[in-house]
Amino acid sequence: xxxxxxxxxxxxxxxxxxxxxxxxxxxxxxxxxxxxxxxxxxxxxxxxxxxxxxxxxxxxxxxxxxxxxxxxxxxxxxxxxxxxxxxxxxxxxxxxxxxxxxxxxxxxxxxxxxxxxxxxxxxxxxxxxxxxxxxxxxxxxxxxxxxxxxxxxxxxxxxxxxxxxxxxxxxxxxxxxxxxxxxxxxxxxxxxxxxxxxxxxxxxxxxxxxxxxxxxxxxxxxxxxxxxxxxxxxxxxxxxxxxxxxxxxxxxxxxxxxxxxxxxxxxxxxxxxxxxxxxxxxxxxxxxxxxxxxxxxxxxxxxxxxxxxxxxxxxxxxxxxxxxxxxxxxxxxxxxxxxxxxxxxxxxxxxxxxxxxxxxxxxxxxxxxxxxxxxxxxxxxxxxxxxxxxxxxxxxxxxxxxxxxxxxxxxxxxxxxxxxxxxxxxxxxxxxxxxxxxxxxxxxxxxxxxxxxxxxxxxxxxxxxxxxxxxxxxxxxxxxxxxxxxxxxxxxxxxxxxxxxxxxxxxxxx
Numbered sequence: 001x002x003x004x005x006x007x008x009x010x011x012x013x014x015x016x017x018x019x020x021x022x023x024x025x026x027x028x029x030x031x032x033x034x035x036x037x038x039x040x041x042x043x044x045x046x047x048x049x050x051x052x053x054x055x056x057x058x059x060x061x062x063x064x065x066x067x068x069x070x071x072x073x074x075x076x077x078x079x080x081x082x083x084x085x086x087x088x089x090x091x092x093x094x095x096x097x098x099x100x101x102x103x104x105x106x107x108x109x110x111x112x113x114x115x116x117x118x119x120x121x122x123x124x125x126x127x128x129x130x131x132x133x134x135x136x137x138x139x140x141x142x143x144x145x146x147x148x149x150x151x152x153x154x155x156x157x158x159x160x161x162x163x164x165x166x167x168x169x170x171x172x173x174x175x176x177x178x179x180x181x182x183x184x185x186x187x188x189x190x191x192x193x194x195x196x197x198x199x200x201x202x203x204x205x206x207x208x209x210x211x212x213x214x215x216x217x218x219x220x221x222x223x224x225x226x227x228x229x230x231x232x233x234x235x236x237x238x239x240x241x242x243x244x245x246x247x248x249x250x251x252x253x254x255x256x257x258x259x260x261x262x263x264x265x266x267x268x269x270x271x272x273x274x275x276x277x278x279x280x281x282x283x284x285x286x287x288x289x290x291x292x293x294x295x296x297x298x299x300x301x302x303x304x305x306x307x308x309x310x311x312x313x314x315x316x317x318x319x320x321x322x323x324x325x326x327x328x329x330x331x332x333x334x335x336x337x338x339x340x341x342x343x344x345x346x347x348x349x350x351x352x353x354x355x356x357x358x359x360x361x362x363x364x365x366x367x368x369x370x371x372x373x374x375x376x377x378x379x380x381x382x383x384x385x386x387x388x389x390x391x392x393x394x395x396x397x398x399x400x401x402x403x404x405x406x407x408x409x410x411x412x413x414x415x416x417x418x419x420x421x422x423x424x425x426x427x428x429x430x431x432x433x434x435x436x437x438x439x440x441x442x443x444x445x446x447x448x449x450x451x452x453x454x455x456x457x458x459x460x461x462x463x464x465x466x467x468x469x470x471x472x473x474x475x476x477x478x479x480x481x482x483x484x485x486x487x488x489x490x491x492x493x494x495x496x497x498x499x500x501x502x503x504x505x506x507x508x509x510x
Contacts (some may be wrong), residue, residue, distance in 0.1 A: 020289035021509055022207035023485060024218045028355075028496065030190070030212050033170035034181065035108040037114035038106060038150035042496035048192060048504070049175035050088075050152025052082060053100065056502070058491045062146045062403040064178065066095065066135065066153060076141035076447040083132040087199045089155050090174045096162070097134040100128040100444035102156035104136070112165055115424045118411055119148035122445070140449040144404035149466035178203045178505045187212060199242075204487070223247060223480050230481040230488075232497045234357050235295035238478050245483075251295070252477040252500060254493040256400040257307035258359065258471040260350065260366060264430040266393050268348055269369045274468050277507070279315040280322035281373045282366070288473050291361055295478060298473040301460050305492065306405040307449070308456035317374060339374045347376025348393035354381040359396040362472065366396075388430040390419045398430070398471070402492040402499070404455055406444050411467060413459075414440050435462035484510050 025042040028418040033044035036050055044328065087095040107116040122142045127135040138424075152239040152256050155174055159167065173181060178200070213219045220237050222228030224244060233241070241247050246275065260278075262269040269275055284298045300314040326435035331339040331346055339346040350367055352359040363379040370377035389395050401407035408426075411417045415432035417425030436459055443455035477497045481488060487507045493499045 011355050012410075016144070021205060021508070022209065023205050023229045023509065024209045024211055024227065025501070026211050026222060028212075028214055028232075030187065034168045034173045034184075036103075036154065036165070037112065037116050037164060038115065039151070039168075040400040042494060042498035042499050044498070045181070045190060046152055047177070047499075047501060048179040048208070049173050049177045049181055050154075051087070051176045052150040054146050054149045055227070056147075056150060056403065056499075058503070060492050062150070065102075067149070076137045076143070076289075079136045079138075079145065080129070081134050081136070083134065084199055085132045086492065087141060088197045089157075089176055090180045091158075092193060092197075093155070093156075093157055095153070095176050096127045096131045098156045099153050100158060101128055103151075103154045106154060106159070107151070112134070113424065117149060117424060119144070119151070124418070131162050139229055140445045141297055142445060143447060143449075143452065144406040147403040147407065150403075171460055179208055198505070205504070220479075221310075223482075225310050226482065227484060230479070232500060233295040233478050233480055235291075235476075235478060236357060236361075238293065238295075242479055247480055248483055249478045250459045250481070250488060250490055252324070252479055252490050252493050252497070254400065254475050254477055254497065255402040256398060256477075256493060256495050256497070257299040257302065257304075257471060257474045258362060258396060258398050259299065259302075259471045261389075261395045261397040261429045261469050262431075262467075263393055263395075264347065264432070264468070265391075268346065268393070271329050272466055273325045274316075274346070277307045277322040277325040278375070280318045280325070281375070281469055282315075282369060282470055282472070283317040284472055285317070287362070287365055287369075291358070291365060292473060292475070295476040296473040296482070297476075299474045301410055301463060301471060302469075302476065303398060303402070303405040303456060303460070308443070308454075310457045310460050312457075315462045315464075315467075316471075330428040330495040333374055337374055338376055345376050346374075347378075350377055350379045350394050350396065351387055351392040351397040352379070352381050353384055355383070358475075359398070363396050366470075387445060390430065395428070399426075400474070401496055403492050403494075404439065405452075406440075408495070408509075409441050409459070410444055413463070433462055433466050433468075435459075436466075439469040486510055 034045050036046055039046055054062050055065040057063045066084055068084055070079055072079050072083045097322050106468050107120040122138045122140055124137045124139045129135055156176055171458050178195055178198045180195050182193055183191040190210040194203040194206045196202045219231045223231055287299050288296050303309055324340050331341045334340045348388055350363045352363040360381040367377045367379035399408045411426045413436050415437050417427040418430050419425050419428050439455045439459035443452045446452050477493055489503045491502045
């Protein structure tokens, strides 16, 4: 109890001075470096400080940002961008085509080896046609390119000739975005002021604080007390705040799914029948109903929220079929009611991050359901620093992007993205399937939409026949905010609720 009160004191005392035109937003965690090259995929600070050539509207469609317009050649290889001539860096220097060229070439730099490199592998050249005009030539068609260009542009005049990976810029970034970072207290908070020279007009909220509050209970208490103005919470917290007349709630749809990841380095999961059986043994409908309280839908694949979704491939709840598959692989139930083979019971560990209530509860439910079915599955909830995702038996994982289906598939399911061989890959499961690799590459470099759908169908079929995960649920996100704030609009969110601050420039304090 003393520790909890101490945390409350630290949480709230920092914002006692906030003025009437300031807003405090609680976020789950912070990025180690505020730099788009090293984007961890869901850090909200980046969208405040930096702008891309493109951005996305409330329907997740690509719209102009630092680029006013563009033309794409018929073969999909040449992109010519007309750039804004009214954008300034936070230090007053004018944005230009030089910054675009510098940023893309930095993203391609193998010495920097930044995670962003995967979306710029096909860039053949960047040619400056004028101060506010640039031509980008690709080596082959890459349909997600305009989505990828929402990636923040970096200032050439500050970073040229420097080691971008270690420069002090990463702690005190200069961007062209709607907000300027003025103070960063690591592991505590970030303070921003409105950019009065922002090319779309100065934001209505003049001071903004992002408070790092990993513990959802503290976020809920802060919302109730008024010390936190805005926060994403889990469905389990909705009942705690629903009767508070000072607070409002918005439901954001998302492309963010939760799944159980199998580790293919574990001999248990090298047997395809075991993985397929476990998929049939899970009652997803019941889990979604019990655990997510109306804030989720059943997940069947990783691109269900995209244009390339195909509903043909899905696992129904069928414990009898699961039993038959295990028996086909030589497993039989012992006297204790558990499947065993060669005297060894079928069992594995399920890991989840202990600061994520939903993942912890999901791990517990899966453990219980598997035990009832006859598989020894023990759930562990531990801090991120206590284990490596790529080394545990299984892990309650989350991914998902509302943008092109290439995002959160190519780097996750491709064998070439195995974290053991590619440090910028996100394939923590060590999954390898030749059909998946071929389909992902074909879909990535094919301009024709219908052909891309065909390739993604092949991808989904391969995933179904050789499953790397048990896809369980797509999340909806409850956003809770103080009634003094207006102008918040919904958007389909990404992983960890990425994008919930997408229209913060339009927010205002009543």
